[in-house]
Amino acid sequence: MESGNGSVDRWEDATTATGSGTGLHDWTEGSFDVGSSDVEILKRVWRNEKAAPDILPYEAHLIERVHEQILLMEDNTAEISKTVDDLMLSIYQMDISRTTFLLKAYLRTRLGKIEKFVMHIIRTPELWERLSEQEQGYAQRYVDALSKHMKNCVLDKLETAYCSMVKQAESSEGDDMILEPDLDTYVFCRSKGAVGSFQLDERGYESVDLMLDDLYILRYRPVQGLLAADRIELV
Structure with a gap:
């Protein structure tokens, strides 16, 4: 491109910075080329996570790429606005917003599963390894806070036989208070x-x-x- 479109060049660099076949929508002068991009992959990963009853392995490399691309796109917004009309700038910003929504939706879906099945996940090494480092930290803090709340508000007021976080009573054969995903759904x-x-x-x-x-x-x-x-x- 000509030197006057340098900001558009930088946009193209942002969307392809992580290698071929991965960027967000490829930006050209007035068009978007939607291929098998990271956004499309993220959309499929999000659908899988929503539909699966258990928590799936965290897609670390994909999430890192998408996050980096969003940051690059946001950094270039001011300069892009100088070279395109309002309509194209609006489309440009909508693309960023859509991708940000998908990323947050994926992470929220996983956090919902962590909160729902947290005791089961922490006690199952295979599931624990599916979490990111940040998710593992969140899960541990969530359990600590939940345990403290239940102890102060409920368990300390019950007889000893009913003071467990994982059993309904001492006579229970298994840990019947731990919620597990239904894999036969x-x-x-x-x-x-x-x-x-x-x-x-x-x-x-x-x-x-x-x-x-x-x-x-x-x-x-x-x-x-x-x-x-x-x-x-x-x-």
């Missing part, structure tokens, strides 16, 4: 490739042919491995 999922015949139970009584782009309603437990392998997506 049904989810809508779409196959991202031709998986072929897939077993839905250990006894071999149930199976399904998973074909590319077909939509299915299946129990989450047997297909969670396919989700982890990125062979299906939840909708």
